[in-house]
Amino acid sequence: MSIIIFDFDDTIFNTRKLKKTIFDKIESLGISSEIVKNSYEISKKRFNHYTPDNHISIINEMSDHDISPKQTAEIKAIDFSLHRNDKIHDILSSLSKKNHLILLTIGDQNFQKLKIHKSGISKYFHEIHIVSDRKEDFISGRKFTDDVYFINDKKSENKIIKKMFPNIKVIDFNINKREP
Ligand SMILES: [Mg+2]
Incomplete structure (x- = not known):
């Protein structure tokens, strides 16, 4: 896992x-x-x-x-049905069966909750965290004993995570590049 x-x-x-x-x-x-x-x-x-x-x-x-x-x-x-991406659902569904999936997002609590709920992806996540700033603070506060992957579109954030946590495997992923 x-x-x-x-x-x-x-x-x-x-x-x-x-x-x-x-x-x-x-x-x-x-x-x-x-x-x-x-x-x-x-x-x-x-x-x-x-x-x-x-x-x-x-x-x-x-x-x-x-x-x-x-x-x-x-x-x-x-209309959130316009924003549904079936491929992403399939990927998350299959990953969630054998791994521990954490959603880590920065933003306004209510608006993030609305988007997450309406997108229909919350069921694949074992944990959902909406933070107001700095994802690295959340990661610092956790002790992970398994392999950790961090998948994110924002290059500036990924750079920080790579630097601070060399054991975490950081993957640049942007859905817009696959779904213009
Ligand atoms: Mg992002």
């Missing part, structure tokens, strides 16, 4: 596609793509973690538009 630590966003879930779905929905309310993009960048800086609510609050602040609570609920009603 091995311990396999997976990242969520853009590793096993196509967050880039989700972002486009959210952007398209906001733009369909008559908000320019420039405002949608700029407000996205601002919300990420100001709030630490992205959520559609944070994004919409910035749009309401910087544009003439006032996105109503009803429209906000419509934006947040995401």
Whole structure:
């Protein structure tokens, strides 16, 4: 048995596609793509973690538009079936039978929980951890006696993990490269 630590966003879930779905929905309310993009960048800086609510609050602040609570609920009603990747489900399902799978993701608690739950992958994981920063802190706090694999799309994070934990096998994996 091995311990396999997976990242969520853009590793096993196509967050880039989700972002486009959210952007398209906001733009369909008559908000320019420039405002949608700029407000996205601002919300990420100001709030630490992205959520559609944070994004919409910035749009309401910087544009003439006032996105109503009803429209906000419509934006947040995401069709997650569009984001299902059967190959990933198959891989996780088979890995979970003989290994200990840990999901380790950084982000807003509620928005991460929503995405993880709706993506239908939680059943393959023996542990799910949503942290607000620094995956290495989570790993430092654990004692692993089995082989550990760390699978993640973010190269900057992978570099740190490789350096801090030379025994962990780090695998660069980005779902967007397989599913544009
Ligand atoms: Mg990621």
